[in-house]
Amino acid sequence: MWWPLRSRRDRDRSSAGLRKLADACGVRLGCAVSARGLDADPAYRETLASAFNLVTPENALKFGPLRPTPDTFSFGEADAIVAFAQEQRMEVRGHTLLWHKMNPSWLKPENFTRGELAAVLERHIKRVVTHYKGVIRTWDVVNEAIGGTGTLRPSPWLEGLGPEYVTQAFRWAHEADPGARLFYNDYGADGLNRKSDAIHAFLEELVAENVPIHGVGLQMHVTLGSEPAKKDVAANMARFAELGLEVQVTEMDVACIGRPTRKMLRRQARVYEEMLEAVLGCDSATAFIVWGLTDAHSWIPYTFPGKGWPLLFDEEYQPKPAYWAVRDALASETRG
Numbered sequence: 001m002w003w004p005l006r007s008r009r010d011r012d013r014s015s016a017g018l019r020k021l022a023d024a025c026g027v028r029l030g031c032a033v034s035a036r037g038l039d040a041d042p043a044y045r046e047t048l049a050s051a052f053n054l055v056t057p058e059n060a061l062k063f064g065p066l067r068p069t070p071d072t073f074s075f076g077e078a079d080a081i082v083a084f085a086q087e088q089r090m091e092v093r094g095h096t097l098l099w100h101k102m103n104p105s106w107l108k109p110e111n112f113t114r115g116e117l118a119a120v121l122e123r124h125i126k127r128v129v130t131h132y133k134g135v136i137r138t139w140d141v142v143n144e145a146i147g148g149t150g151t152l153r154p155s156p157w158l159e160g161l162g163p164e165y166v167t168q169a170f171r172w173a174h175e176a177d178p179g180a181r182l183f184y185n186d187y188g189a190d191g192l193n194r195k196s197d198a199i200h201a202f203l204e205e206l207v208a209e210n211v212p213i214h215g216v217g218l219q220m221h222v223t224l225g226s227e228p229a230k231k232d233v234a235a236n237m238a239r240f241a242e243l244g245l246e247v248q249v250t251e252m253d254v255a256c257i258g259r260p261t262r263k264m265l266r267r268q269a270r271v272y273e274e275m276l277e278a279v280l281g282c283d284s285a286t287a288f289i290v291w292g293l294t295d296a297h298s299w300i301p302y303t304f305p306g307k308g309w310p311l312l313f314d315e316e317y318q319p320k321p322a323y324w325a326v327r328d329a330l331a332s333e334t335r336g
């Protein structure tokens with residue numbers, strides 16, 4: 001039976017159970033958050049802490065927000081998220097040490113020699129990883145480095161440091177915290193396609209060169225109707241696992257085109273369920289993370305006008321069919 005036919009009492013009881021079910025399955029069930037969201041609304045904090053056992057700062061750890069000037073590290077927002085997580089005994093996943101987007105305006109390759117830019121990146125990575133050592137144990141080190149054609153995409157890092165910036169970034173993160181799990185993270189590479197082939201080949205090389213990389217993040221930003229097939233996602237996870245890598249679904253959302261009908265919500269629920277089943281079915285897959293708490297907190301409508309309603313909770317913090325599907329998938333896993 002689908003929401004909204006369930007009573008409010010059922011919903012409330014079950015909502016508190018989601019996190020417990022995830023714990024019982026040994027899966028990290030995570031959510032991207034902002035410090036503003038945490039500050040603004042008690043319902044945000046309550047829903048977050050009752051449904052998830054992991055948080056990841058949506059933007060607070062990105063280079064731009066952290067580094068307003070070359071000499072400043074503004075840890076305030078990320079520290080607030082970490083403090084909340086510790087209070088609620090939730091894990092924190094670090095996103096991301098390096099990306100081609102959301103960089104500060106002072107970070108222009110032409111402002112630096114190659115050696116200077118390398119020093120900027122090394123200092124950034126080591127300072128940030130050290131600041132959260134022992135607290136953030138998993139990091140996206142490199143985000144979205146591969147473009148649609150399967151080669152390294154243009155970025156200040158590629159332009160200023162050449163292709164070896166990827167390897168260097170992993171080594172510097174590892175030096176700062178040898179115990180941290182270090183990930184490569186990307187979108188559009190969830191199933192089997194040209195991009196996931198290219199990422200697989202790229203990571204295979206890194207592993208062969210003994211670069212300290214431990215995992216791959218499949219972002220799983222999908223649009224309803226063009227989501228990858230479960231069997232392709234499972235096969236993709238399996239081939240990364242064969243490289244000895246851990247796999248995590250790191251940023252899942254399922255965007256609807258136009259305000260969703262009940263049928264669309266059911267279909268969205270099915271996509272969440274299938275992707276979670278792929279995680280639960282893969283021994284090397286350890287996390288399932290959604291990119292925002294409610295449909296009111298999603299980046300999708302701002303970035304892709306006309307699309308939206310992609311998450312587990314609606315604008316009023318009510319669980320959607322997708323929420324129940326996630327819960328059912330966890331419950332059937334617990335029953336074994």
Ligand code: XIL
Nearest residue numbers: 058059095143144187219221251299
């Ligand atoms: C997005 C955030 O959700 C937005 O708030 C921000 O304006 C842009 O970045 N892939 C990623 C994430 O790795 O960091 C992006 O997050 C979404 C796509």
